[in-house]
Amino acid sequence: MGKSVFIAEKPSVAAEFAKALKLNTSRRDGYMESENAIVTWCVGHLVTMSYPEVYDEKYKKWNLKDLPFIPEGEWKYEVIPSVKKQFKIVKDILNRDDVETIYVCTDSGREGEYIYRLVAQEAGVKNKKEKRVWIDSQTEEEILRGIREAKDLSEYNNLSDAAYLRAKEDYLMGINFSRLLTLKYGNSIQNYLKDGWKSINVGRVMTCVLGMICNREREIRSFVKTPFYRVLAATDIGGRKIDTEWKAVEGSKFFETPYLYKENGFKEKPVAEALINALERNSTNNESNAYPLEMTVKSITMKEEKKQAPLLYNLAELQNDCSKMFKISPDETLNVVQELYENKLVTYPRTDARVLSTAVAKEIHKNIGGLQNYSPCGHFAVNILKASSYKGIEKTKYVDDRKITDHYAIIPTGQGLNGLQKQKPINQKVYMVIVRRFLSIFYPPAIYKKASLIGIMPATYRDETTTTEQFSSNFKILVNKGYLEIAGVPKEKKKSAKQEDVEGTNEENSENSELSLDEDFFNLLHNIKKGDKIPVSGTEIKEGETSPPKRYTSGSLILAMENAGQLIEDEDLRAQIKGSGIGTSATRAEIIKKLVNIKYLSLNKKTQVITPTQLGEMIFGVVHGSIKSLLNPELTASWELGLTQVAEGKITSDEYMHKLNEFIRGRFNNVINLNNSGQMTGYYNYVAQFYRRKK
Incomplete structure (x- = not known):
């Protein structure tokens, strides 16, 4: 009987597979081997x-007449020089005569599929x-289940096709449009900035x-x-001083x-x-009456x-919350949760789902x-088990097989706790957030108890007309914490009149609904x-002003990317958004990081607020004036x-x-036929005025 090869994405994951399989392996250079199995890794x-220059030497030099570059026939690939040694080790193992079955254990997603297929x-x-192992956590139980239920690799051919296409798309757009716009506008940017x-x-x-x-920066300006x-x-x-707010309803003069x-x-x-004069x-008019109005x-x-x-965490939601709570960037959050995953503490992090599968729900008492x-x-876990409140969870909104593609939501496995204290402090904090949400x-x-009071007052105007004006107030108190006992009671946000958002006030955000009231x-x-x-002791005018849209933070930008360019902060509304967003859960953080690294965007590490740089805005102007569709989130x-x-x-x-x-x-x-260099200079001048002071 031939040997089985288990090929993982990283050495640490390979070690977990060897441990779960209880293989008596000897360590070799780049792999582990036992009597019946080999474990190796990318x-x-x-x-x-x-x-492009591998296809033809002429592409080494950027030239408009050689573009667009779109390979005809077979696409070319090559081994990355820095990992040639490990590739050769893996290649030799996969092609050994005594190897009969290859278990593909790379990350269970599009990118993991692509890594193995290229190899x-x-x-x-x-x-x-070739068998595909698809797992949701790195616990021993899940690894063994994944191996036991491994499907033929061909069942993932469509996923593989999508992975190849994603890479080809990014390659073709990146190479062709970067070269095209650089050749057409690069000199003008260089000459303007005088910065190389x-x-x-x-x-x-x-x-x-x-x-x-x-675009957000333009809106703010x-x-x-x-x-x-x-x-x-x-x-x-009853002796409580309560403000009520006027509202223009039918019957009002206004x-x-x-x-x-x-x-x-x-x-x-x-x-x-x-209006106040009309009310008064x-x-x-009785000086002895403390309340002249009613x-x-x-x-x-x-x-x-x-x-x-709320629904469980997917990666975007977790990145957004960690940006707000701990002021860490999305790529830092991903690194943290990846470490928690590799230490068996949580399930697979690169997921878009916020629900559990029916199969997982049946075994959730183990977690x-x-x-x-x-x-x-x-103590919360003890209470849940004692009350058996996990039973029937499959009939709730937290379990929905239709809303799961590759993986279910990020949840704690209930394992690996012995190693939690060895984790970095930030890892422990993020783990607690995931546990509490779960x-x-x-x-x-x-x-909550909610009350709405609506009152009316007569108003007589100078022209002797009399109308009835309406005032209202809304109240809310928490009478039973329920899940907030675990998640924490949210802090009340009291807005001053100066802090009203661009939508103005509404009943829910009026000052009265923010009062700390009791039974x-x-x-x-x-x-x-x-x-x-x-009784009404008096009236007053509260002055406010609209405020500009908020700048994106690294976390809110991740949410906006997930929702195709819309920053939807409301949880229920986000759940209604269907279809794919911009990028994927696995790539969004890296994209933001790259834009910061190439100095197109600036990230304030203390606040996590993101703003464009002068260079970034100039590039934006170039794209806007040439290939505007690249800026379209939809x-x-x-x-x-x-x-x-x-x-x-x-x-x-x-x-x-x-x-x-x-x-x-x-x-x-379209770009070749453009003649807009003069417009670009005008745009560079417009952008420059906002950065002179910074310099």
Whole structure:
């Protein structure tokens, strides 16, 4: 019987496979071998695509007449020089006569598939059984399951096709558009900056991300603050001073008039003053009365609201939260969670899913059971097991096989806790965040009491017309923490009038809903009914102003990339977004890092805020004036969606390549015919004014 080879992506992963298989191996140079098995590894990529000059020497020199470069026939690949030794070791092993079966144990995703396929291609592997091991964590149990259930490698051919196409797409767009724009505009940038030769780096995803940052910076610069004026009436409810906010509803003098900013404010202060004067004309005018005005209760509604725990973490959500909580960049977060994965503490990190699979849900008590020994949250795990609240989880929103492609959400395995203390402090913090999010879904929802009070006051204006003006206030208290006992009760965000966002105020964000209220106050509200009179001690004007859009942070940029250019902070809305985003969970952090490294973007490490550099904005202007479609998030996402369709077998590789070649040739010809160097100089001047002071 022939030997089996287990080929992993890294030496550390290979060691875990050897341990799980309980192989009595002897260590060799670049592999481990036992009587019946060999375990070897890549070191990331061993093979890469060849540069154009390998096809023809003429491509060494960049020349417009030689572009676009689109290989005809067979594409060329080569071994990466720095890893030639390991490639030869792997090649010899895969082709050994005594090797019968190859178990492909590279990372379970598109990139891991590509790594092995290139190795097998360049090594000339033939007449061997090839089995694909697909796992979600590196626990012994999961590794053995993956080997036991390994499918024939051919079942992943569509995924392999998508992997090859992604690489070809990035290669063709990068080489052709970078050379084209450098040859056409590189000298003008060099001459303007007087800072040495500048090649223009263009990429399918990175250029789109650069565009998102530069467009946001333009929005901020062009933003003009708009003042607005809100009218508040101070009421006395059982000795509690509560502000109520005016709102223009039907029956108001100002309903649907041009004086309004939104429906709860005025564009000009004199109009707000006119409303206050009209209200005060109905005062008692009795100096002995502490409350010269009163409000009649129009309605009071009270209800309970349940809030369930959020969905589990995928990589983008985790990167966003770590950016906010720990001020670490997305690539740092990915490195941390990768280390946790390799130490068996969490499941596979490069996932877009935020739910569990039905199969995993059936065994989820094992993960919870292991966490009983995790001191910061062990008592929560004990409570969950005691209450058996994990039973029936498969019928909830947290389990959905339809929303899983390659891997389910990032969750703790419940194993590897003995080595947790050896992890870096940041690793331990990120692990705790993942654990808390996971355990939260097994706790009951948080319960809030909510109340809405609407009152009316008569207003008499100078022209003697009288209207009824409406004021309202909203209240909320937490009466049962539920899952927030694990996740933590969110801090109340109290906004001043100066801090209102560009949308202005709304009832949910008004000052009253931010007050720290208690059960006693809600008992007071219970005793109020329609038609009751509430004393009003006075009215006032609160001045605010709109604020510009926020700059992206590294975390919010990851979310925007996931949602095809939209920064959707609301969790439920994000869940409704369907289709592919910009880049993938495995590549987004690296793209941001590259843009920072080539000095197109600047990342503030303390705040994680991202801004363009002068060079980055100049490149943005060049692309905007030549191949504007590269800046379109929806178009970039559509390419990613096409790759997903190839992986799913919905379209063929030939169809995809035909569209890609057409796109490159079409955009290339458009740029060749452009004559816009004068416009570019004008744009460089525009950009420069925003960076002179920085220098």
